[in-house]
């Protein structure tokens with residue numbers, strides 16, 4: 474049992490005492506961190522757990538980069554309690570039966586499962602491991618993510634929440650398919666109509682990698698010319714955004730745009746929202762913190778897709794957060810080995826990892842920069858992405874109202890005598906063992922003002938590909954709580 478004294482509720486500012494009755498089966502803690510007893514949490518904030526609608530865990534098929542185990546550990550240590558796993562696994566997560574002999578097939582077939590989705594839903598059983606975060610799965614838009622033919626609804630309909638639930642085991646119920654995407658590539662013109670029809674029929678959001686280019690490796694501009702690397706024009710993003718806005722208008726399908734990076738795309742999305750169209754979007758911390766100038770300092774650790782854009786686009790991204798055009802933050806956590814990243818601008822794979830420093834980097838840029846409040850950043854990282862996946866973030870204030878015990882001074886008519894600890898506390902007490910549905914309570918404990926330096930060597934991810942190593946940031950997750958159980962701690966008593 475862990476008791477956090479004097480912790481502040483993120484959106485009411487009420488200071489409470491919180492009892493976390495037990496450990497999650499996947500609990501892990503950093504060296505010397507508290508997992509039970511009393512912790513003085515004065516100055517810390519209790520918020521709904523973060524959710525990341527965009528992670529790549531490379532499992533099955535490329536587990537030398539990341540695995541479900543290391544990816545989920547990275548998420549828990551970054552304050553996340555739920556993630557949406559993108560479908561560019563090997564084989565791809567398209568609902569089709571895995572064929573013996575195709576790359577990555579043995580990991581799925583040897584474990585006794587017929588599809589990648591079956592395998593990932595039962596990952597804990599297959600590997601006898603308890604993963605310390607929740608995860609949903611995102612099914613491919615096209616078969617094999619090849620862009621030639623849309624996936625078949627009949628192959629994956631049963632994985633959706635609410636479909637034949639009475640026949641499902643606990644793992645199937647816990648890890649449903651809640652979105653459609655070909656992330657890594659935009660939906661192709663050849664499959665566009667069929668994919669929108671799939672989204673319409675299923676009712677799931679289409680999560681679009683809204684960017685397509687046939688040539689180029691970094692943003693087109695003075696930096697690409699200086700490096701002598703072929704550039705990617707800014708309208709490679711806008712063309713897909715505009716195309717899909719038109720399809721959203723025509724079909725009513727909810728389109729969620731991933732990792733939006735340019736001023737002109739934000740303008741288009743702003744207009745679509747003003748029109749009342751069902752579109753949402755995310756951006757990632759690197760588009761807030763870095764421009765293409767970062768290529769000069771960090772080399773391929775700043776190579777991603779879409780590419781880091783101009784300083785004006787970076788400023789437009791911050792502005793789109795501040796004015797509400799951006800609905801949520803995602804990391805696009807994309808693990809690669811440093812050997813792969815050392816192949817030069819043309820050959821190195823795109824992407825960086827993000828789960829373990831996203832909050833600190835975003836907090837430094839957005840909250841320290843005076844653009845949004847602490848509470849708004851928490852909404853962008855928890856409430857909004859949970860909603861995209863069809864879930865409701867934990868309502869901490871409602872739990873306090875419904876289930877906390879009155880403060881001792883209220884109960885006994887005593888006079889308040891300033892903040893106390895232990896038996897003298899005059900805070901209301903929320904004991905998570907007493908709530909109606911403890912399994913549904915997912916929380917993060919944040920030190921919103923903590924200054925710390927990003928050290929990739931201490932990441933729980935297998936990967937180290939980040940440009941943020943050595944960055945001084947503020948804001949750090951100290952513990953995650955899943956289903957009322959402590960799943961991760963770097964709290965100190």
Ligand SMILES: [Zn+2]
Pocket residue numbers: 656657658682731732778779
């Ligand atoms: Zn993408």
Ligand SMILES: [Zn+2]
Pocket residue numbers: 527529559656657805807
């Ligand atoms: Zn991605």
